Amino acid sequence: MSVSPSDQELIERIRARDQDALALLYDRYARPVYSLALHILHDRRAAEDVVQDAFLTLWQRPETYISERGAFGPWILRVARNRAIDLLRRRSRETFHDDDRGAPFEERIVDPDPEPGDQIWTHTVADRVRAALEELTPAQREVIELAYFRGMTQSQMSAHLDVPLGTIKTRVRTALRRLADILEEAEVWTDVP
Amino acid sequence: MDRRALSHDEVADDLPAYLLGALDDEGCEAVAAHLATCPVCQRERARLEATIGALATLAPVADPPTDLRDRLLARLDADADGSPPTPQDPPAAAAPAPVSRLDTPRWMRFALAAAAVLIVGLGIALALIARDLARVRSDLAELREEQQMAAAALTGAARAIPLVSEGATHAYGTLYVSEDDHEALLVVTEIPPTPDGRVYQVWLREGEARTSAGVFTVDDSGRAVLRLQAPRPIADYQAMGITEEPGPTGSPGPTSPPLATCSLS
Numbered sequence: 001m002s003v004s005p006s007d008q009e010l011i012e013r014i015r016a017r018d019q020d021a022l023a024l025l026y027d028r029y030a031r032p033v034y035s036l037a038l039h040i041l042h043d044r045r046a047a048e049d050v051v052q053d054a055f056l057t058l059w060q061r062p063e064t065y066i067s068e069r070g071a072f073g074p075w076i077l078r079v080a081r082n083r084a085i086d087l088l089r090r091r092s093r094e095t096f097h098d099d100d101r102g103a104p105f106e107e108r109i110v111d112p113d114p115e116p117g118d119q120i121w122t123h124t125v126a127d128r129v130r131a132a133l134e135e136l137t138p139a140q141r142e143v144i145e146l147a148y149f150r151g152m153t154q155s156q157m158s159a160h161l162d163v164p165l166g167t168i169k170t171r172v173r174t175a176l177r178r179l180a181d182i183l184e185e186a187e188v189w190t191d192v193p
Numbered sequence: 194m195d196r197r198a199l200s201h202d203e204v205a206d207d208l209p210a211y212l213l214g215a216l217d218d219e220g221c222e223a224v225a226a227h228l229a230t231c232p233v234c235q236r237e238r239a240r241l242e243a244t245i246g247a248l249a250t251l252a253p254v255a256d257p258p259t260d261l262r263d264r265l266l267a268r269l270d271a272d273a274d275g276s277p278p279t280p281q282d283p284p285a286a287a288a289p290a291p292v293s294r295l296d297t298p299r300w301m302r303f304a305l306a307a308a309a310v311l312i313v314g315l316g317i318a319l320a321l322i323a324r325d326l327a328r329v330r331s332d333l334a335e336l337r338e339e340q341q342m343a344a345a346a347l348t349g350a351a352r353a354i355p356l357v358s359e360g361a362t363h364a365y366g367t368l369y370v371s372e373d374d375h376e377a378l379l380v381v382t383e384i385p386p387t388p389d390g391r392v393y394q395v396w397l398r399e400g401e402a403r404t405s406a407g408v409f410t411v412d413d414s415g416r417a418v419l420r421l422q423a424p425r426p427i428a429d430y431q432a433m434g435i436t437e438e439p440g441p442t443g444s445p446g447p448t449s450p451p452l453a454t455c456s457l458s
Binding site for chain 1: 206207209210212213214215216217238239240241242243244245246247248249250251252253254255256257258261262264265266268269270351372373426
């Protein structure tokens with residue numbers, strides 16, 4: 001039985017211009033990358049563009065991924081998320097969609113795919129992140145969602161929620177650091193070995 | 194207030210918002226400068242970035258289209274020359290660009306208002322031509338089609354980029370780019386007519402590569418409208434240029450200096 005190459009091995013092969021290595025990383029990460037982009041943009045075509053851009057970035061500039069700074073999974077997802085948020089901000093300009101503002105954050109994060117297949121690692125991470133979010137206050141969870149999935153700045157959140165800017169800053173800082181503490185303890189994310 | 198004079202604790206407090214892309218524009222520079230030299234904050238960055246990456250797994254799972262993989266690999270083949278990145282590209286996983294650089298509603302309203310004026314003007318001009326010059330009806334139909342195309346593109350335009358004349362030739366016009374960067378309409382309002390057998394050709398520059406985006410000629414008044422044929426989103430390119438080339442289809446690559454350019458970055 002053949003052994004799957006690690007993320008780091010595939011990155012090294014990509015640096016040597018091995019397209020098969022990129023295809024293997026695509027198979028491993030395209031699904032969560034696409035899911036994230038679609039959740040942010042609600043636009044399949046735009047989400048497909050984000051997926052292509054993220055992997056093309058890796059292909060064209062593999063040196064931008066620095067393994068010493070963390071695992072590959074979070075990196076490719078940050079690349080995709082940042083691209084999606086940039087597109088969202090261009091599109092939404094001054095207004096933000098109110099489609100599901102009233103629903104609690106936890107209710108908007110629906111259950112993951114019932115067919116885990118080879119995406120077990122994603123589910124494991126998601127379960128742990130959900131559990132970690134439960135330890136935050138609802139107000140802290142709210143600012144994480146508004147910043148991460150809707151691309152709002154602290155000033156925009158202050159106006160959107162009608163809460164003083166200083167309070168928003170405290171919530172953002174406290175929420176992300178608290179999440180990091182919990183997830184670090186759980187060793188939530190490592191590369192595919 | 195000079196943010197660079199603030200203490201480690203004060204700047205580090207902004208680090209979570211900075212990495213989330215939620216820090217307002219005025220604070221970003223101070224955090225970035227501090228981060229570049231502070232090993233404590235660099236360690237904290239690694240921890241917070243892992244957390245931010247993990248948040249992505251909360252998105253409801255959706256399968257990408259089955260042909261997306263093939264399309265990506267086809268683009269790798271097209272990129273086989275391995276053109277290097279441009280130095281001005283931001284780090285791939287840097288936080289999203291500050292909102293103020295992207296959020297240009299007043300400008301956008303101006304662009305759309307200008308577009309509306311242009312469309313109305315074109316409509317009036319077309320009506321006069323139809324009344325006085327029956328023999329140009331076929332040309333008029335063509336112009337109307339262009340006008341409709343222009344109206345559709347301009348209504349959705351998110352950016353209006355003026356052309357910059359190069360050299361001695363005066364060239365005036367504007368490139369309108371749609372919100373999703375997939376459509377671009379070049380409206381030339383004044384450029385000298387080309388000699389017989391010659392055309393203007395539009396190029397999109399990405400690094401050292403030049404991709405043809407179409408050819409056009411102008412009418413007697415120096416006007417033209419061209420929908421760019423861009424194989425990739427306009428934002429992928431750094432600049433656009435117009436050169437004079439042999440007609441009717443242009444050249445595989447530019448053979449003359451550009452008459453006009455505009456930056457797309």
